[in-house]
Amino acid sequence: MRTYLADEALLPEGWARDVAIDVDGAGAIVxxxxxxxxxxxxxxxxxxGPVLPGLPNLHSHAFQRAMAGRxxxxxxxxxxxxxxWREVMYRIAARFGPEDAEAVAAQxxxxxxxxxxxxxxxxxxxxxxxxxxxxxxxxxxxxxxLAAARxxxxxxxxxxxxxxxxxFGEAPPAEGQRxxxxxxEGVLHIVATVQAxxxxxxxxxxxxxxxxxxxxxxxxxxxxVAGMRALDPEAPIHIHVAEQLxxxxxxxxxxxxxxxxxxxxxxxxxxxxxAIHATHMxxxxxxxxxxxxxxxxxxxxxxxxxxxxxxxxxxWRGGGGRWGIGSDSQVSASPRHELRQAEYAQRLHLRAxxxxxxxxxxxxxxxxxxxALDGGAQALGRPVGAIAPGRRADLLVLxxxxxxxxxASGDTLADAFVFAGDANSVRDVMVGGRWVVRDGHHADERxxxxxxxxxxxxxxx
Amino acid sequence: MRTYLADEALLPEGWARDVAIDVDGAGAIVxxxxxxxxxxxxxxxxxxGPVLPGLPNLHSHAFQRAMAGRxxxxxxxxxxxxxxWREVMYRIAARFGPEDAEAVAAQxxxxxxxxxxxxxxxxxxxxxxxxxxxxxxxxxxxxxxLAAARxxxxxxxxxxxxxxxxxFGEAPPAEGQRxxxxxxEGVLHIVATVQAxxxxxxxxxxxxxxxxxxxxxxxxxxxxVAGMRALDPEAPIHIHVAEQLxxxxxxxxxxxxxxxxxxxxxxxxxxxxxAIHATHMxxxxxxxxxxxxxxxxxxxxxxxxxxxxxxxxxxWRGGGGRWGIGSDSQVSASPRHELRQAEYAQRLHLRAxxxxxxxxxxxxxxxxxxxALDGGAQALGRPVGAIAPGRRADLLVLxxxxxxxxxASGDTLADAFVFAGDANSVRDVMVGGRWVVRDGHHADERxxxxxxxxxxxxxxx
Numbered sequence: 001m002r003t004y005l006a007d008e009a010l011l012p013e014g015w016a017r018d019v020a021i022d023v024d025g026a027g028a029i030v031x032x033x034x035x036x037x038x039x040x041x042x043x044x045x046x047x048x049g050p051v052l053p054g055l056p057n058l059h060s061h062a063f064q065r066a067m068a069g070r071x072x073x074x075x076x077x078x079x080x081x082x083x084x085w086r087e088v089m090y091r092i093a094a095r096f097g098p099e100d101a102e103a104v105a106a107q108x109x110x111x112x113x114x115x116x117x118x119x120x121x122x123x124x125x126x127x128x129x130x131x132x133x134x135x136x137x138x139x140x141x142x143x144x145x146l147a148a149a150r151x152x153x154x155x156x157x158x159x160x161x162x163x164x165x166x167x168f169g170e171a172p173p174a175e176g177q178r179x180x181x182x183x184x185e186g187v188l189h190i191v192a193t194v195q196a197x198x199x200x201x202x203x204x205x206x207x208x209x210x211x212x213x214x215x216x217x218x219x220x221x222x223x224x225v226a227g228m229r230a231l232d233p234e235a236p237i238h239i240h241v242a243e244q245l246x247x248x249x250x251x252x253x254x255x256x257x258x259x260x261x262x263x264x265x266x267x268x269x270x271x272x273x274x275a276i277h278a279t280h281m282x283x284x285x286x287x288x289x290x291x292x293x294x295x296x297x298x299x300x301x302x303x304x305x306x307x308x309x310x311x312x313x314x315x316w317r318g319g320g321g322r323w324g325i326g327s328d329s330q331v332s333a334s335p336r337h338e339l340r341q342a343e344y345a346q347r348l349h350l351r352a353x354x355x356x357x358x359x360x361x362x363x364x365x366x367x368x369x370x371x372a373l374d375g376g377a378q379a380l381g382r383p384v385g386a387i388a389p390g391r392r393a394d395l396l397v398l399x400x401x402x403x404x405x406x407x408a409s410g411d412t413l414a415d416a417f418v419f420a421g422d423a424n425s426v427r428d429v430m431v432g433g434r435w436v437v438r439d440g441h442h443a444d445e446r447x448x449x450x451x452x453x454x455x456x457x458x459x460x461x
Numbered sequence: 462m463r464t465y466l467a468d469e470a471l472l473p474e475g476w477a478r479d480v481a482i483d484v485d486g487a488g489a490i491v492x493x494x495x496x497x498x499x500x501x502x503x504x505x506x507x508x509x510g511p512v513l514p515g516l517p518n519l520h521s522h523a524f525q526r527a528m529a530g531r532x533x534x535x536x537x538x539x540x541x542x543x544x545x546w547r548e549v550m551y552r553i554a555a556r557f558g559p560e561d562a563e564a565v566a567a568q569x570x571x572x573x574x575x576x577x578x579x580x581x582x583x584x585x586x587x588x589x590x591x592x593x594x595x596x597x598x599x600x601x602x603x604x605x606x607l608a609a610a611r612x613x614x615x616x617x618x619x620x621x622x623x624x625x626x627x628x629f630g631e632a633p634p635a636e637g638q639r640x641x642x643x644x645x646e647g648v649l650h651i652v653a654t655v656q657a658x659x660x661x662x663x664x665x666x667x668x669x670x671x672x673x674x675x676x677x678x679x680x681x682x683x684x685x686v687a688g689m690r691a692l693d694p695e696a697p698i699h700i701h702v703a704e705q706l707x708x709x710x711x712x713x714x715x716x717x718x719x720x721x722x723x724x725x726x727x728x729x730x731x732x733x734x735x736a737i738h739a740t741h742m743x744x745x746x747x748x749x750x751x752x753x754x755x756x757x758x759x760x761x762x763x764x765x766x767x768x769x770x771x772x773x774x775x776x777w778r779g780g781g782g783r784w785g786i787g788s789d790s791q792v793s794a795s796p797r798h799e800l801r802q803a804e805y806a807q808r809l810h811l812r813a814x815x816x817x818x819x820x821x822x823x824x825x826x827x828x829x830x831x832x833a834l835d836g837g838a839q840a841l842g843r844p845v846g847a848i849a850p851g852r853r854a855d856l857l858v859l860x861x862x863x864x865x866x867x868x869a870s871g872d873t874l875a876d877a878f879v880f881a882g883d884a885n886s887v888r889d890v891m892v893g894g895r896w897v898v899r900d901g902h903h904a905d906e907r908x909x910x911x912x913x914x915x916x917x918x919x920x921x922x
């Protein structure tokens with residue numbers, strides 16, 4: 001057992017001073033005390049700045065890191081949208097081999113750790129070889145991504161994705177989707193394989209990701225969820241829903257229901273579910289999904305980059321809805337920039353400030369952090385996201401020397417971290433009791449970047 | 462004379478390869494050649510990455526850097542807005558002495574240089590002592606800020622602000638505004654003093670900033686502009702206009718005109734003018750102001766932070782309107798994050814992508830950079846913002862080793878720089894032919910940060 005001392009730390013109930021955190025040999029927090037005096041704990045390690053829990057990233061497609069910045073070009077028709085972006089994404093996805101998947105994920109996960117994400121939910125749909133045939137090991141690509149996560153030391157919830165159809169009404173898949181396709185048996189085989197790989201590991205978990213209501217028929221959704229529940233009754237289940245207006249229109253046309261209403265009707269989501277995006281909901285959908293206990297998987301910078309639209313944040317939170325943040329298309333690996341964007345989009349729309357704060361908790365920075373930590377941990381299905389007994393020792397030590405944080409503490413520090421400055425103010429990062437970033441550097445960052453560049457040269461060279 | 466060689470550089474007509482840039486001893490670019498071979502230029506210095514012109518920052522209130530992150534708290538009434546933010550700003554402004562003004566500006570300007578801004582327009586209204594009396598030297602505070610800019614090596618357009626009234630109809634100023642107040646004679650004295658200080662300096666200029674139509678009556682605006690024109694007929698004139706809906710309502714009530722319509726009527730702005738924010742314009746105002754040649758001074762991250770509202774970017778650009786970016790309240794010192802936010806706000810609102818790109822220039826990154834460079838230079842009234850003969854040698858060398866830019870060049874590089882990644886990808890920065898940042902570090906950054914922290918301790922300790 002080891003004890004860490006923080007001058008100040010963000011606990012579930014708010015900021016506290018002189019915090020002692022006891023961590024066992026397996027990387028779990030066993031006790032947290034406040035008001036601890038430096039000399040009082042023999043052999044304790046003093047943390048070198050204010051401490052936050054590591055942020056959970058609840059939605060990642062790792063391979064898209066290689067596309068960041070490469071999908072911005074205006075097409076010949078001039079009608080650029082999510083759907084033209086998706087065509088570019090399919091063309092790039094077609095080139096990835098297993099080695100690329102691992103190299104790109106490792107680079108991304110190093111960047112996430114340095115930015116302050118200590119755990120990620122990998123919504124993994126790039127399963128098969130470029131010709132659409134499964135690799136000899138059907139879980140090859142999932143295992144490569146898992147290997148990257150283990151190697152660089154980020155916690156992971158692997159969510160093999162079930163993708164079967166090209167659109168509502170069991171439309172045939174498009175050419176660009178053939179690497180993604182599975183039936184329930186196929187995806188559950190991947191789930192079971194990864195489950196066996198991680199057996200006993202405290203920093204990984206497996207769940208299921210039915211891709212979307214377009215890509216999975218009602219019967220298939222029911223089969224796959226039942227199969228997942230048989231393997232792990234509490235496993236997280238993530239699904240893309242209501243990201244784009246066209247999807248709303250197509251769902252209405254095909255089923256007579258809007259996507260979130262349809263999801264509620266088909267799957268009765270509960271606290272084990274995460275609805276990714278859920279951007280376009282009417283008031284009844286918002287209230288019902290929030291009340292279900294499912295987490296809304298917000299991806300603020302990706303949703304801005306793709307022009308998805310505005311999530312009903314106020315109504316969602318007003319209805320008790322839980323939420324977290326995901327990096328999705330990987331245009332950013334910084335939780336503070338995601339949180340900032342989540343609030344800025346609302347401020348611009350509603351022409352008001354400090355929207356998430358309340359009289360009980362007047363700091364929007366602290367509020368955003370605590371809610372994203374809590375919802376993110378729930379979505380990952382792992383005991384993370386809080387400095388509390390029973391949770392993993394996933395900790396961020398902020399850089400007290402960063403002038404953007406100078407002189408700030410407690411709620412003001414949280415506000416500065418979320419709303420001011422550009423650079424990375426994270427100094428040290430611990431995952432499961434192990435230091436993975438020290439002084440802003442990851443031990444493997446050079447090797448990882450070299451392998452990443454080699455993959456980019458293969459993919460685009 | 463010195464010659465610099467870039468493998469690739471952004472020129473006014475777009476990206477070019479093997480660019481030789483000749484810079485004279487006074488820091489001006491005298492010639493630019495493309496297709497230059499490395500060996501062909503004896504004694505030339507090879508730049509260590511792709512090269513952009515330094516970005517002009519057209520709107521800064523330097524002292525507000527000390528407030529970044531400290532204004533986010535929800536007030537007791539729960540009705541947080543620009544106007545409650547302004548009360549907090551007044552309280553903090555009241556504490557600044559000349560030494561603080563210089564220390565905070567120096568820290569901010571170092572951060573701007575490291576982020577890629579090589580010139581700033583300082584909209585300076587914190588003129589007098591806390592009790593409202595002018596300092597013995599009426600230009601004391603302006604000179605402190607100018608000293609900071611010179612010391613750290615950023616180009617500056619000093620815009621002493623004229624602030625007289627507390628609202629439309631010559632309402633009396635509030636207590637919190639007393640340090641800002643001048644009459645035309647007072648502000649022109651500051652202008653003339655700074656003009657004398659910088660005489661012959663190529664990296665500084667002086668203009669005038671009538672604060673807003675609320676703070677300056679029509680007669681005073683006419684007097685001050687005439688006085689400025691007598692001192693320098695081509696000097697830039699900046700004014701805050703139409704940032705907030707309440708301002709629109711008050712202007713309508715007092716004058717029967719919306720703020721931009723009123724500005725057009727009173728001042729007939731032209732290419733020497735910069736309308737800061739100009740957020741709330743109707744279609745006729747947008748068309749008329751765009752056609753006037755005035756620059757729109759967008760401050761995307763501040764406008765998001767303050768919940769100002771959405772600038773009519775499409776109509777503005779469609780009408781030939783020129784624009785640039787400003788860091789305003791200093792929640793960011795990064796031009797790439799400002800440009801990103803300018804486009805993301807539009808993408809979320811219009812639910813489409815690559816909005817500023819065109820068939821002629823399909824890269825939104827290149828388009829945003831070139832337009833912000835051009836409009837920013839115009840607003841600063843200085844020959845900056847382009848790698849072209851006659852312009853200042855203000856150059857950014859990007860970090861080719863940054864994985865976020867890996868393998869990208871030309872338009873793709875511009876897209877990646879603007880739309881992907883979080884960290885600072887600027888490696889070396891030159892202002893007026895002099896290196897001020899090397900390998901991401903400014904020579905004075907430690908001393909500057911130490912003085913900044915000492916000021917913060919005085920201001921908030």
